[in-house]
Amino acid sequence: MGLASTVELSCKSEYALLALLELAVRYQSSEPLQIRQISAQQNIPDRYLEQLLAILRRGGIVKSQRGAKGGYLLAREPWKISLFDVLNCLEGVESREGEGDGEGNPNRTLENKVVDEIWQEACQAAYAVLQNYTLQELIDRRDARRQLDLMYYI
Amino acid sequence: MGLASTVELSCKSEYALLALLELAVRYQSSEPLQIRQISAQQNIPDRYLEQLLAILRRGGIVKSQRGAKGGYLLAREPWKISLFDVLNCLEGVESREGEGDGEGNPNRTLENKVVDEIWQEACQAAYAVLQNYTLQELIDRRDARRQLDLMYYI
């Protein structure tokens, strides 16, 4: 209830995580996976997913292979990519340098700063959690729940 | 940088906290404070602030006194109102019952659920921090920094 249910993961971030999960599953094969395949598997609008993957590429999360038979691969092992890495990469783009706010704003009162300080502290706590989860653990969790669901079914 | 600077407190929440800080400072006097005074002090559009205070009133954070010489007061002591109380009150309004998403949505895959689970866990960590800070501590922090700034100035 309340905050817990209203503060939702952005659609963008969810798409990205689901896509990365697909890449992570096939990491061993080192065969690139194409946008179309991912978008079909996870029900993500393909042209939009394309943009997200571009961001992740620039952020060093995935790498791409151009041309026919190309596609995307994880830039490193699934257990070396934390959820924080991913979300930070996504949300940290197209902010920088547009503010006037953010920090260097002159007419920010002491009250503004204090409130912000605590807000940052709360965010840090959340980041700490996200840094502890990797893509690999995402896969593991899913597989564990698959087993569980299967048991209930029988 | 990154997430840390982009995940910003909503304007709404910041306004509310600043307004409550003003009320908290004058809590002892038990004289109501008017919207105009608060909005002037903290540079908040007064008609907008009015709406926010109405939400906070319905949420039991502040109480109001109508008529001439009226205004707003905290509903309880500043050290008994946590930042979580405030944000939860503000963000938790006008959501409920409009979703289709949220949880009971049938076509949510296992992947969706797993990702959400972890996200919720991260949020919980942030809430824990916010629950530990009260309006009183907001005041104390500000005053501490005032002293500090003064020392540097000399």
Add this chain to the structure above:
DNA sequence: CAAAACCCTAGCGGAAAACCGGGGTATACT
């Protein structure tokens, strides 16, 4: 050289956030 894939940039549409305004109602003071 053609097909398959990624690459870049621009812009649209709807929803939510921020804000404004008008007319009502309770209370204090004279």
Add this chain to the structure above:
DNA sequence: AGTATACCCCGGTTTTCCGCTAGGGTTTTG
């Protein structure tokens, strides 16, 4: 009683942002 003050309710407007679409490139395979 009457008037001024300040909250109260609710609808509308503006602006911003997110999710998504679109078009035209460039690189690579075969």
